[in-house]
Amino acid sequence: MQDGASAQSLAEEGDIDTLISWMHHLPPSTDPSRIDLQINLAWALAHYFHFDESRQLLDNLDQMVLHHRDDLTRSTWCKLRVVRAICEAFAENIPESLAIVQPLLAEVPCGDTWVDGLICNILSYCHVVNQRYHDALEVQQHMPSPESPLDNLFVSVYRAFIIAQCHLCQGDLGKAGWYAEKTLRQAECYTGTQSTSGRDAGAAAGGDSL
Structure with a gap:
């Protein structure tokens, strides 16, 4: 079964071919x-720099939900909206x-702490790119703290x-x-020292650029 969790797992594994295949075979549905x-x-596509495919999918979704906003x-x-912002950033x-x-x-908190984290992180990222470090840190003050680190480890x-x-x-x-x-x-x-999250945190500790 193709679901959101499966998509995130495939993204972490870098299996973009499967993700793109899913994109082309999913029937229109609200x-x-x-x-x-x-x-x-x-x-996932935006994270692996498939910007055109990501934009295409988002454009299709925007059209699909245009008259169904109240159902979301x-x-x-x-x-x-924030995935669109991530793609453009x-x-x-x-x-x-x-x-x-x-x-x-x-909108933070919006009812999903993972989405809250995406909003705060990409806004902070934009401020970092613009060298507005104080603003980037201030944005992070809006982020609700998860009850457990495992809840939103990626974020x-x-x-x-x-x-x-x-x-x-x-x-x-x-x-x-x-x-x-x-x-x-x-x-x-x-996750262990060889996990994606462990490597990402290690990169931060080492001072790698965004």
């Missing part, structure tokens, strides 16, 4: 589970990404990556290293 799956596909949950609508279209994601900050690791990057770029190497190492240890407790 069923919430299918919409969520397609949003996750667009998110608040968190699903926010997710649809990773395509280096920062002004467009900011125009999309800035209004979404007022938590990238949040730490951004915060560490801000401190690093402002010359505070001690705080950057402390924050990244703390998150690295936390991630490794759940």
Whole structure:
């Protein structure tokens, strides 16, 4: 069964061919589970720099839900918008990404902490690209803390990556290293040292650029 969780797993594994195949074979549907799956596909495609495919999928979804906005949950609508912002940010279209994601900050918390994290992280990322480090850190103050690190490990690791990057770029190497190492240890407790999250946190600890 093709579902949102499967799409996220395939994205982490880098199986983009399967994701694109799903995209071309999914029938048009306003069923919430299918919409969520397609949003996750667009998110995964953007993360692996398939921007045209991601935009195509998002455009199709926008048209599909145009007359069904009331049928979407608040968190699903926010997710649809923030994935568009992620796609544009990773395509280096920062002004467009900011125009999309800035209004979404007022929606946090939206009812899904993973989506809250996507909103805060991509907005912070845009500020980091623009060297507005104070603004990037301020955005992270809006992020509700998950009850358990395992709830949103992906979001938590990238949040730490951004915060560490801000401190690093402002010359505070001690705080950057402390924050990244703390998150690295936390991630490794759940995923092991060779996991995607563990490597991402390690990159932050090492001071790699976004």
